[in-house]
Amino acid sequence: MKKLFSIENLTFIAIILGILSGIYLKDIVINLKLVGDAFLSLLKMITIPLIFASIFVSIAGLATIKDIKNMGLKAIIYYFSTTALAVFTGIIVVNFIDFHPVDGLNLEKGEFVHKEFTVEALIQSFIPSNIFHSLVEGKVLHVIIFAILFAVAVLKLQSEKKEIITRFFDGVNDSMLTIAKWIINLSPIGVFALVSYIVADKGIGSILSLWQYVLAVVVGLLIHAVMNLGLISFLIGRFNPFKYFTKVKEAILIAFSTSSSSATLPVSLEVAEEKAKIDKKTAGFVLPLGATINMDGTALYEAVAAMFIASLYGIELSITEQIIIFFTASLAAIGAAGIPSAGLVTMTLVFTAVGIPLEGIALILAVDRFLDMLRTSVNVWGDLIGAKIINRFVK
Ligand code: ASP
Numbered sequence: 001m002k003k004l005f006s007i008e009n010l011t012f013i014a015i016i017l018g019i020l021s022g023i024y025l026k027d028i029v030i031n032l033k034l035v036g037d038a039f040l041s042l043l044k045m046i047t048i049p050l051i052f053a054s055i056f057v058s059i060a061g062l063a064t065i066k067d068i069k070n071m072g073l074k075a076i077i078y079y080f081s082t083t084a085l086a087v088f089t090g091i092i093v094v095n096f097i098d099f100h101p102v103d104g105l106n107l108e109k110g111e112f113v114h115k116e117f118t119v120e121a122l123i124q125s126f127i128p129s130n131i132f133h134s135l136v137e138g139k140v141l142h143v144i145i146f147a148i149l150f151a152v153a154v155l156k157l158q159s160e161k162k163e164i165i166t167r168f169f170d171g172v173n174d175s176m177l178t179i180a181k182w183i184i185n186l187s188p189i190g191v192f193a194l195v196s197y198i199v200a201d202k203g204i205g206s207i208l209s210l211w212q213y214v215l216a217v218v219v220g221l222l223i224h225a226v227m228n229l230g231l232i233s234f235l236i237g238r239f240n241p242f243k244y245f246t247k248v249k250e251a252i253l254i255a256f257s258t259s260s261s262s263a264t265l266p267v268s269l270e271v272a273e274e275k276a277k278i279d280k281k282t283a284g285f286v287l288p289l290g291a292t293i294n295m296d297g298t299a300l301y302e303a304v305a306a307m308f309i310a311s312l313y314g315i316e317l318s319i320t321e322q323i324i325i326f327f328t329a330s331l332a333a334i335g336a337a338g339i340p341s342a343g344l345v346t347m348t349l350v351f352t353a354v355g356i357p358l359e360g361i362a363l364i365l366a367v368d369r370f371l372d373m374l375r376t377s378v379n380v381w382g383d384l385i386g387a388k389i390i391n392r393f394v395k
Contacts, residue, residue, distance in 0.1 A: 007184060011253045014192035018257075021192075022199020029196035036197050039190025042183045043254075043263040046176045048138055050266055051288045052147050053173035058284035059151035060166045068152065071394050075286050078386045079294040080330075082232070086224045086296035086382075087329045090303040091322055093220040099212055099311040118349065122335040140262055140292050140337065173284070177273070180266035184250060187267075191257040198369055206366035213308045213364065217371050220300045225378045229296075229385050237389040247275040248384050255380035259372040261291040261338030264380050272387050282391040290383030291338045297378030298343040299333035301371060306350045309360035321354045328353040338379075340372055 003009075021029050062068050128134040128142035135143060154165050207214050233241035245252070251268040258264060265288060272283040303325050310317055317325070332346035344361065351358050 007187060008250045008253065010188040011191050011250060011257075014188040015195050015253060015257065018192045018195030019199050022196040023204065025196075026200040029193075030200045032193040033197050035193035036190060039183075039186060039193065040258060040260075040263055042186070042190075043258065043266055044138070046179050046183075046266050047262050048135060048140075048143060049172060050176040050180070050269065051140060051143050051262075052135075053169045053176060054269060054284035055144055055147040055288050056151045056154075056169045057166065057173050058281040059148060060154050060162070060169070061281050062155075065152065065155065067394075071282070071285060071390065074390050074393055075289060075386065078390060079290065082229065082296050082382055082386070083294065083299045083330050083333055084326075085228050086220075086300040086378075087303045087326050087333075089224050089228060090217075090220045090300035090329075091307070091326060093216055093223070094304050094307040097212060097216050099308055118352075119331070122331065122349075125335060138262075140288075144289060144292060176266065177270055180270045184267055184270065187250070187254060187257075191253065194257045198373075202366070202369050204370070207370060210364065210367050213304070214367055214371065216304050216308065217301050218374065220304055221297055221374055221378045224296055224300055225381055229382060233385055233389070237385070237392055239388060239392075241385065244276060244385070244388060245381075248272060251380055251384060252377050256373045256377045259340040259369065259376045261295070261376055261379050261383070263338075264376070265291045265338075268380060268384060272384060276384075276388065278387050278391045279394075282394055283387050286387040286390050287383055290386055291380070293334045294383055294386065295333040295336055295338075295343070295375075295379040296382040297375030298336050298346075299329050300378070301375045302329040302332050302343060302347050302350055305347060305361075305364055306354065306356060309351075309363060310354070310356050312363060313357060313360060315356060317354070324353050325350055338376075340376075341368060343372070343375065344368055 018029075059068055062071070125139075125141050126145060128139065128146055131142065131146045133139075134146070154162055157165075230241045233239055233244065248268070248271045251264055251271050254267045255261065255264040268287050268291070269283055272278045272287060273280055306325050306329065307317060307322075328350040332349045333343065335349070336342040336346045344365075347361060348358055350356075351360065
């Protein structure tokens with residue numbers, strides 16, 4: 001009985017009820033924005049201290065610089081290869097679909113606010129010029145870079161100093177995870193409020209007119225999440241992804257409801273360490289970094305969206321252009337922050353590279369939030385699989 005009413009099951013029920021009441025009780029649930037926002041704020045409240053402390057502790061807890069390189073290299077190889085696989089899957093799926101013109105979509109309609117994303121911006125997003133500013137602004141990538149440098153420097157201190165600092169941040173890390181546990185207990189309520197509000201606010205009618213595009217993204221995401229990542233788990237990780245999913249599903253449900261990998265991070269860390277028993281050092285390094293740079297779902301979606309919009313404009317994409325999409329979509333996903341709609345902004349990189357009009361992005365705005373929920377779930381699932389695989393290799 002207790003199992004039946006576990007937080008995970010209740011959260012799942014909350015999503016279903018949220019969707020239904022967003023459709024049928026629109027006027028009531030539209031008032032729940034406050035509750036959903038409060039839940040999101042609780043998660044975000046601990047994200048920055050948790051990212052800093054977990055990365056720091058995981059690196060400072062490793063014995064040598066060689067260990068860091070070892071784990072870092074494995075993580076990077078995993079991130080890049082799975083992101084590439086995701087984009088490739090998206091491109092293949094689109095090549096099977098013959099997109100036809102969408103009724104009622106006006107190509108001139110430009111509610112999209114330009115905010116171009118460039119390679120320079122990508123590089124800048126890695127280097128903090130004032131770490132306190134970055135902490136306050138919640139610039140996750142900056143915080144990660146600084147935490148890594150700081151931890152490596154601490155590794156070089158004499159043991160007494162090193163001990164004090166490491167223990168301190170270890171304590172910070174553990175207490176943040178305790179708060180995460182408390183917040184997780186609220187997730188059925190928070191998730192219900194978030195999902196019902198989004199459905200009531202956006203209305204799901206838009207999905208119908210863009211069904212071909214939505215279908216392409218959904219099918220691509222499913223293939224990547226179940227087949228690609230599933231096979232990688234079996235073959236390289238030597239574990240059963242379905243069993244693993246049952247352990248970490250709370251994080252996926254939160255990712256779906258919040259559309260934010262960063263806000264989900266406290267939950268991912270908690271389930272990975274407590275339920276899936278992944279070593280704290282591995283999870284503490286692979287998950288925060290993954291939440292920021294490893295976005296399989298986003299990469300896949302960027303490629304599909306670019307190719308869909310190109311076809312609406314009647315642009316025929318050559319193989320070379322599809323290869324450019326492959327690289328730029330991967331880059332754009334790495335550059336996307338773990339927050340809602342981040343992928344939509346970094347998509348300008350892909351569009352500019354192949355010359356698709358940026359206004360085209362406005363055409364898919366209506367369904368973007370729904371697809372964001374799905375791609376974020378795949379992003380977090382990819383991070384969690386990565387943590388489990390890398391855990392096997394560094395042990
Ligand atoms: N919302 C996504 C995430 O947080 C990023 C994106 O694709 O917009 O993972």
